[in-house]
Amino acid sequence: MSEEVKWLIITIVVALVIGLGARSIVYFIANPLPDNYVEKYVVELAGGGYLTEEYTYVVGELGHHFLYRFWRSPLYAAGEGTGAHIELISVSCPAGSGPYLRDNDGEIHVLSQEVEDKYLRIWLKEAYYNEAGCLFPKGIEPGKYVVTFKYRIYPTMHCDQNYCFLELNLADKHIPYEHVTISIADSANLEAMEVLGDDAAWRGEGGTIIVDCWSPEDSALKLYLLYKGASYGLRESVESAQREYASKASWEVHLRRTLKLATDIVPLVVPLILIPAMYWLWGRETESPVVPKYLYFVPNRKLKPWQVNLLFKGSAGSLDMDAVSATIVDLARRGYLVVRGISDEDLEITVNPKQDLVGLDGYEKEVIELVNLLSRERGAWRPKETKGLVKSMSRTERRRLYRVLKRLLNYPARRLTGKYVSAPPVSVMGISIALFFLSFFLPILVDFESPLYYPWSISLFVIPMAVAAQLFVVSLAPVQIFGRWKPGRLKEKLEWEAFRNTLKDLAMIPKAQPQDVVVWKEWLAYGTALGVGDRVVAAMRLRGIIVPEAEAAVAVSSGLYTAYSASAPSSSSSAGGGGGGGGFGGGGAGVR
Known part of the structure; x- marks a missing residue:
């Protein structure tokens, strides 16, 4: 194996390690699975606006009393809300806990008398507005807990003469959801549907559409639903429901998917495609001179x-x-x-x-x-x-x-x-320096902390920085590797x-x-x-x-x-979230 090929392999391996390291950083931020998270989130949207959520909470540490779910849209007890709102029908809690609701007006509802505590209402003042959940007066022991919420939702539907568009925001501020299963039972009335979730996989079972995905901490989880007509909710006239659906779904979903795809692919482009291509185009020798392995004279005495x-x-x-x-x-x-x-x-x-x-x-x-x-x-x-x-x-x-x-x-x-x-005809070092500085400006192109794009928006900084480092490694390789x-x-x-x-x-x-x-x-x-x-x-x-x-x-x-x-001179030193981009719903699950 020639020295050039050895250097080429070393350059590819180092660049690959940098790229995989950058991907690992983004994925670690995206899915760290801290002490408290949701192992399974199962949500079913049935006809008439009936919504069921089942959370399997994993609690890994002591000191908590609440398993909750809050909404950004108004949440009320059944029969109390008006306008666009969500009605809580029931909360099913584990043993030793009691269900509660704090509605949009701040009023506290104790939904069961199974848990008796004279300070119960004082404790519930810690709850957010539009929050429902389960209170454990004696604290939550580490383990798994299943909590089920049932609602009827009254969202605003954007309707034209033929279609109605609903942007249902299931979460945008929450602990990590390791696995999400979404079921849409009223699929016969659906013209089109899109999901804002990571690694979404679709399947059909009878008349039900089922989507499996996952949702990193504080990232948006949304449904974009284009109905053939409004069977529930409040109608609001728009010029074209189809256009609204296409605009919202294509921009938010595709940008998020593009950011995630860039996280997966771009760090591998330099070591697996660019470096071999540079070598093939500019470094591969076209001559094949025959020279013995040993030479017993100075080849060129004109050189010092x-x-x-x-x-x-x-x-x-x-x-x-x-x-x-x-x-x-x-x-x-x-x-x-x-x-x-x-x-x-x-x-x-x-x-x-x-x-x-x-x-x-x-x-x-x-x-x-x-x-x-x-x-x-x-x-x-x-x-x-x-x-x-x-x-x-x-x-x-x-x-x-x-x-x-x-x-x-x-x-x-x-x-x-x-x-x-x-x-080489291009300055690899120059491109590396340009990407280094560009990595500080790219995050400005989107709302860096927006749940719509977080955590993949981190890739706007990490990936260009990684590619800059990869190209810097390329620039350090002997010039004859990518020259001829x-x-x-x-x-x-x-x-x-x-x-x-x-x-x-x-x-x-x-x-x-x-x-x-x-x-x-x-x-x-x-x-x-x-x-x-x-x-x-x-x-x-x-x-x-x-x-x-x-x-x-x-x-x-x-x-x-x-x-x-x-x-050599010695050196010395001296020390001296916003919302999820619109839609009905929002919020998410948490442990407090």
């Missing part, structure tokens, strides 16, 4: 070691500390630096004052400046003593040292990289890999049998640039070839990392 590091080690276009180490070894090989000593303890590196620096490129001159900076105190740089040297520097000197090292690691070489690799080697350059890249294989494999190096120490020094410089300098040093020691540059290759690498970390 730091340029080899830039192009052929890791991500094309990025440098690491091996580029600096290799340049020091190369400058010593070419006489611009002088290395004295044959062990870590007495190794010293100085700039050769007899050499003219005119022939050096900008990067090599930066390395000369680095060695001068590290040699200032003793007149020579001793890599073994780098940590103490940096500690003895003034703050200004440490900052200068850090800036020099940063310049060497971020040296601008786009022109050279551009000669070898064609980058230019004509003829892939062959050179494979040759450098073959040369690296030779230097890395001690068993293969003897086959080259270079007798000239100069060749070993050259291999050492390029091997260090490719990250296998230690293997070349080991091979030289096996042959008894002792040169200062070999010891320098090992000591310099350690010394440079020490200089970088010790000179």
